[in-house]
Amino acid sequence: MLVVLLGLAVVGLSTAVAYTTAGWPKAVPISTGLALCVVFASVVGVLHRAAWLAFLAVVPALFVLVGSVQFAPESVLEVRGVRQQVAIVNVEVVGKRHAFILRGEDGPLDEPLIYRGSNPGYQLGDTLVVLTDPDGVVPLQDADKVDSRGMLVALALGAAGWTVITLLAGWRGHVRRRKGRFDTLII
Known part of the structure; x- marks a missing residue:
């Protein structure tokens, strides 16, 4: 025991x-x-x-x-995340790291959506809902994947x-x- x-x-x-x-x-x-x-x-x-x-x-x-x-x-x-609907306006690719630049209703977000891998499944112009941490401790994520x-x-x-x-x-x-x-x- x-x-x-x-x-x-x-x-x-x-x-x-x-x-x-x-x-x-x-x-x-x-x-x-x-x-x-x-x-x-x-x-x-x-x-x-x-x-x-x-x-x-x-x-x-x-x-x-x-x-x-x-x-x-x-x-x-x-628990404390804020839902925001955003659009992907740009992407920066370095190796297998994709940094998607997002624009919300209030303007561009300070933090990109990061994807590590070869097939992110996101494209320029896609709209999605993300969860952002108001304290900035946890990086934002696609709400569907949380x-x-x-x-x-x-x-x-x-x-x-x-x-x-x-x-x-x-x-x-x-x-x-x-x-x-x-x-x-x-x-």
């Missing part, structure tokens, strides 16, 4: 770090969340003497990491996955002790 609580603590800590560092470079919550996920996987592997369980814990760790890093800024935008509930589901799936893995590891240890098999470390 302590390992289950550790997993839940990792989910909570990772999300708390993402909230407190909203507006900072994403490398901060990503590296902190990654370190916490590695700690959890290591504890599972060492405590239950099964490297395969630690490896299996990586899949829910991805859900925890993505969910916690994305949940914070998206929920900030949903889904904090989806990130919360990812967090819940990651926590549930870790709980199942931990309970599986505990049951495996119970059965092995009952059969008197203490010698093997890996399988």
Whole structure:
């Protein structure tokens, strides 16, 4: 049960770090969340003497990491964000980074819509609704792509996955002790 609580603590800590560092470079919550996920996987592997369980814990760790890093800024935008209908008036492309210059009803926006990738799906003249943070902490995003509930589901799936893995590891240890098999470390 302590390992289950550790997993839940990792989910909570990772999300708390993402909230407190909203507006900072994403490398901060990503590296902190990654370190916490590695700690959890290591504890599972060492405590239950099964490297395969630690490896299996990586899949829910991805859900925890993505969910916690994305949940914070998206929920900030949903809670205090201001909706604005804008038109794309220009685009600046550097490599795979697209900076779309936007014009709202009150004039041009100070902040561009940033897309990193090869196919942004936006074109000059398109109109869309964006969410802007009045405090300027979180960068603006397309309102249709903000889904904090989806990130919360990812967090819940990651926590549930870790709980199942931990309970599986505990049951495996119970059965092995009952059969008197203490010698093997890996399988």
